[in-house]
Amino acid sequence: MKQVLILIIIMTIIMTILNLRKKVAIAMPPFFTWIRKDYRNNTEVIRHEECHWEQYRRMGFIKFYKQYFSEQLNGYANSSLEKECYEAEMKN
Numbered sequence: 001m002k003q004v005l006i007l008i009i010i011m012t013i014i015m016t017i018l019n020l021r022k023k024v025a026i027a028m029p030p031f032f033t034w035i036r037k038d039y040r041n042n043t044e045v046i047r048h049e050e051c052h053w054e055q056y057r058r059m060g061f062i063k064f065y066k067q068y069f070s071e072q073l074n075g076y077a078n079s080s081l082e083k084e085c086y087e088a089e090m091k092n
Ligand SMILES: [Zn+2]
Pocket: 048, 052, 082, 085
């Protein structure tokens, strides 16, 4: 179980770094949220990243990263976690 957890963390970090240039923000609960300087006042981006923290609180560490990582492998646009946070961007 511990090895699986370490593998998930390593793979998530690698994928995050590989995608860094395309991204304006990254949420890695419970560690940090990074938002590109020119997007730090963007309400939609903030809502999107807060949504990932909410998913983390709801699912817990292992379930969240396991699902997040496996969904990323199938493509960012098809990820149900991402879809949920795109919807959260539009909420008031
Ligand atoms: Zn996202």
